[in-house]
Amino acid sequence: MSTGRPGAVARLKRWVGVWLRLQGHALFSSLGRLWRTPWMTLVTVLVIAVTLVLPLAFYLVLENLHALSEHLENHWRVSLYLEPEVDRKKAGELLRKLKGDRAVAEVRLIDKETGLAQFRRYSGFGDVLQALPDNPLPIVIEVLPRRAWEDPEKLASLVERWQRWKGVDFVQWDMRWLQRLKGWLDLAERGAMLLGVILGSAALLVVGNTVRLEIEDRRREIEVMLLLGATDRFVRRPFLYLGFWYGCIGGGLAWLLVYGLYLGLRPQVDRLAGLYDGLYHLRFATPGEIAIFWGWAVLLGMAAAWLVVSRYLWSLRHSPA
Amino acid sequence: MLRFERVGKRYPGSGEVLREVSFAVERGQMVFITGHSGAGKSTVLRLAALIERPSRGDILLAGKRVGRISAHAIPFLRRRLGLIFQDYRLLHDRSVFDNVALPLLIAGYGPEEIERRTRAALHKVGLAGFERRYPITLSGGEQQRVGIARAIATRPPLILADEPTGNLDPDLSVEIMEMFRDFNRIGITFLIASHDQGLVSRFADRVIRLERGRLV
Ligand SMILES: Nc1ncnc2c1ncn2[C@@H]1O[C@H](COP(=O)(O)OP(=O)(O)OP(=O)(O)O)[C@@H](O)[C@H]1O
Ligand SMILES: [Mg+2]
Numbered sequence: 092m093s094t095g096r097p098g099a100v101a102r103l104k105r106w107v108g109v110w111l112r113l114q115g116h117a118l119f120s121s122l123g124r125l126w127r128t129p130w131m132t133l134v135t136v137l138v139i140a141v142t143l144v145l146p147l148a149f150y151l152v153l154e155n156l157h158a159l160s161e162h163l164e165n166h167w168r169v170s171l172y173l174e175p176e177v178d179r180k181k182a183g184e185l186l187r188k189l190k191g192d193r194a195v196a197e198v199r200l201i202d203k204e205t206g207l208a209q210f211r212r213y214s215g216f217g218d219v220l221q222a223l224p225d226n227p228l229p230i231v232i233e234v235l236p237r238r239a240w241e242d243p244e245k246l247a248s249l250v251e252r253w254q255r256w257k258g259v260d261f262v263q264w265d266m267r268w269l270q271r272l273k274g275w276l277d278l279a280e281r282g283a284m285l286l287g288v289i290l291g292s293a294a295l296l297v298v299g300n301t302v303r304l305e306i307e308d309r310r311r312e313i314e315v316m317l318l319l320g321a322t323d324r325f326v327r328r329p330f331l332y333l334g335f336w337y338g339c340i341g342g343g344l345a346w347l348l349v350y351g352l353y354l355g356l357r358p359q360v361d362r363l364a365g366l367y368d369g370l371y372h373l374r375f376a377t378p379g380e381i382a383i384f385w386g387w388a389v390l391l392g393m394a395a396a397w398l399v400v401s402r403y404l405w406s407l408r409h410s411p412a
Numbered sequence: 413m414l415r416f417e418r419v420g421k422r423y424p425g426s427g428e429v430l431r432e433v434s435f436a437v438e439r440g441q442m443v444f445i446t447g448h449s450g451a452g453k454s455t456v457l458r459l460a461a462l463i464e465r466p467s468r469g470d471i472l473l474a475g476k477r478v479g480r481i482s483a484h485a486i487p488f489l490r491r492r493l494g495l496i497f498q499d500y501r502l503l504h505d506r507s508v509f510d511n512v513a514l515p516l517l518i519a520g521y522g523p524e525e526i527e528r529r530t531r532a533a534l535h536k537v538g539l540a541g542f543e544r545r546y547p548i549t550l551s552g553g554e555q556q557r558v559g560i561a562r563a564i565a566t567r568p569p570l571i572l573a574d575e576p577t578g579n580l581d582p583d584l585s586v587e588i589m590e591m592f593r594d595f596n597r598i599g600i601t602f603l604i605a606s607h608d609q610g611l612v613s614r615f616a617d618r619v620i621r622l623e624r625g626r627l628v
Contacts, residue, residue, distance in 0.1 A: 109520040116517070315501050318463070319515040319562075320491035322484075408483065 139341030338392025494563030
């Protein structure tokens with residue numbers, strides 16, 4: 092007789108069927124419950140969304156600053172501002188001297204006229220300069236160091252040497268503030284993580300409290316269901332889905348809000364970036380990041396519901412009736 | 413079917429509510445528990461329904477010792493019992509149909525089976541056509557019949573009823589008891605708590621009399 096296997100398969104099928112049916116029932120009945128109290132649902136979902144917006148926005152700002160600093164790091168450019176009285180010929184000598192330096196990969200001379208043109212284009216103060224009789228800008232030599240010198244300490248020693256050359260007014264090197272920025276970013280990242288944990292807990296409490304109120308409302312129903320043979324899982328299921336919907340809708344709404352912020356900020360940031368090379372664009376989250384945060388929000392909602400219902404069921408059994 | 417073996421019960425902070433209570437309900441019987449108020453009738457039923465646990469002794473349900481059974485097993489045992497209450501315990505935000513269908517949903521029946529059994533149960537208690545009504549729109553007798561339909565929907569072998577007619581007038585009480593007797597004749601065992609002597613003497617196969625927690 093070979094009825095054992097098909098029997099087991101049929102049982103498994105039946106079991107899966109029952110499970111799916113119960114899940115589906117809980118999923119949609121909990122959605123129906125949310126629908127029946129639309130204002131309360133809306134307020135709860137908004138509170139959750141607003142709590143989640145802050146860490147999300149923080150995360151994106153930090154990610155962008157990180158990307159920007161990485162981007163800038165590729166520009167190990169040193170600018171030598173020459174003294175105003177240095178002329179074209181003297182500047183040419185300095186240029187040759189720099190070309191001979193084994194630390195230097197490339198040099199470029201920006202004469203007074205080119206400098207003025209650039210200044211006009213980017214600063215927006217062109218008219219002010221027009222009013223001046225003379226071109227007040229110095230000649231500038233831009234130096235790109237070789238790969239081996241792309242290191243803050245080595246570069247600092249180069250800069251110090253060039254600073255002492257005759258005819259050089261001052262040497263500007265932007266990496267120092269970049270280093271400092273990166274230090275601050277690391278700190279801010281840790282702060283953001285902490286903020287995320289705190290606000291995540293706040294969202295957990297909001298969902299938990301809402302579920303607690305819902306339980307309060309359905310006390311009698313839970314009691315009757317337990318008397319009719321409902322397992323803890325059966326009682327818990329609709330509340331878990333309630334948490335699921337709160338997390339899902341709240342998380343989705345949070346992303347929408349953050350996206351709105353992003354759209355609002357992008358033109359300004361792009362204009363600012365245009366002042367430099369125009370190479371940097373404000374970045375929004377990737378689909379993967381969106382999915383992960385959204386998943387966390389859903390998990391958070393379900394975890395809150397699970398905790399509250401389990402605690403309630405526990406207290407039913409352990410309090411004197 | 414159901415057996416109490418020297419069962420004792422004390423609630424937290426109470427004296428002995430039941431003492432050395434032993435009895436057995438055989439399959440197909442219609443047994444009544446009587447006694448004064450506070451004698452322990454409800455306590456016996458709550459123990460049989462696994463709502464409370466015995467402090468001493470043990471309880472056997474369908475041959476199984478259940479007095480100290482794990483909490484996880486209780487829901488599954490309860491699905492083989494029908495419970496009927498004095499205050500009906502209906503859910504007022506659900507239709508009559510949904511109330512009766514609830515134990516079937518809990519037990520994991522499919523939609524067609526739930527539909528079929530729910531209609532059959534409502535038909536048996538004379539409430540065919542009441543599916544879409546809500547409990548508050550029904551009379552007390554009708555509400556109790558919804559409660560009975562809910563208890564028989566899963567076709568349990570044993571029904572426990574605590575003062576099922578306590579809130580109903582004498583005529584309705586007799587009607588309900590006659591319904592129980594009809595179900596009893598098709599094989600369902602009943603254990604009913606009541607202090608209505610008239611009903612008890614008219615319908616009982618056997619009477620368990622309690623006096624201050626003891627069998628007499
Ligand atoms: N949860 C409880 N905690 C403490 N004492 C309880 C509890 N439930 C019942 N009792 C006590 O147990 C005794 C028996 O109560 P029970 O409800 O079983 O009586 P009963 O026979 O059903 O009475 P009635 O006819 O009034 O319903 C009473 O003295 C009651 O005060
Ligand atoms: Mg009682």
